[in-house]
Amino acid sequence: MSEPTAFSGGCQCGAVRFCAHDLNDDAHICHCRMCQKAVANAFISLVSVDTDRLEWTRGAATEFFSSAKTARGFCARCGTPLYMRDTDGTKVFLTIGAFDEPDRVPPRRQVGNEGRRAWFASLHALPGNATTEEAWPEGAAAIKASNRQHPDHDTEFWPPEGRIE
Numbered sequence: 001m002s003e004p005t006a007f008s009g010g011c012q013c014g015a016v017r018f019c020a021h022d023l024n025d026d027a028h029i030c031h032c033r034m035c036q037k038a039v040a041n042a043f044i045s046l047v048s049v050d051t052d053r054l055e056w057t058r059g060a061a062t063e064f065f066s067s068a069k070t071a072r073g074f075c076a077r078c079g080t081p082l083y084m085r086d087t088d089g090t091k092v093f094l095t096i097g098a099f100d101e102p103d104r105v106p107p108r109r110q111v112g113n114e115g116r117r118a119w120f121a122s123l124h125a126l127p128g129n130a131t132t133e134e135a136w137p138e139g140a141a142a143i144k145a146s147n148r149q150h151p152d153h154d155t156e157f158w159p160p161e162g163r164i165e
């Protein structure tokens with residue numbers, strides 16, 4: 001088992017896994033348009049780790065340079081966005097959604113507010129079902145029966161037998 005201050009995570013397929021041995025106290029969301037595009041979502045959630053405290057425990061990310069200054073790391077096999085980093089920096093900003101336990105890393109502030117989507121502030125008030133099982137039981141069962149997502153913990157072998165051909 002890893003030490004309590006360690007934070008593990010990885011991509012959806014499990015080909016790329018990391019362990020952050022310390023996190024900096026800078027968890028945030030960024031609304032800027034480049035971060036939106038990088039995760040194809042309304043915002044990105046990030047927390048940084050010093051480069052020398054970050055261990056890639058399986059595989060390696062592929063990088064896209066969204067500018068001369070910024071590299072965006074993702075899994076080339078499944079496409080999961082995993083980090084951004086300044087090319088001249090000593091930190092890597094990991095995507096909080098890629099962590100095995102995202103609730104351990106609550107964002108503390110918002111940046112890039114010029115790109116904030118007009119509907120962001122009302123998201124929490126949207127109507128909906130409490131769970132996927134309630135909203136779409138047959139779909140949830142079919143997904144569960146053929147789930148190829150890597151579990152939210154490190155595994156000894158990859159790909160897990162029977163999950164990924």
Ligand SMILES: [Zn+2]
Binds near residue numbers: 015075076077078080
């Ligand atoms: Zn992957």
Ligand SMILES: [Zn+2]
Binds near residue numbers: 030031032033035036
């Ligand atoms: Zn941004």
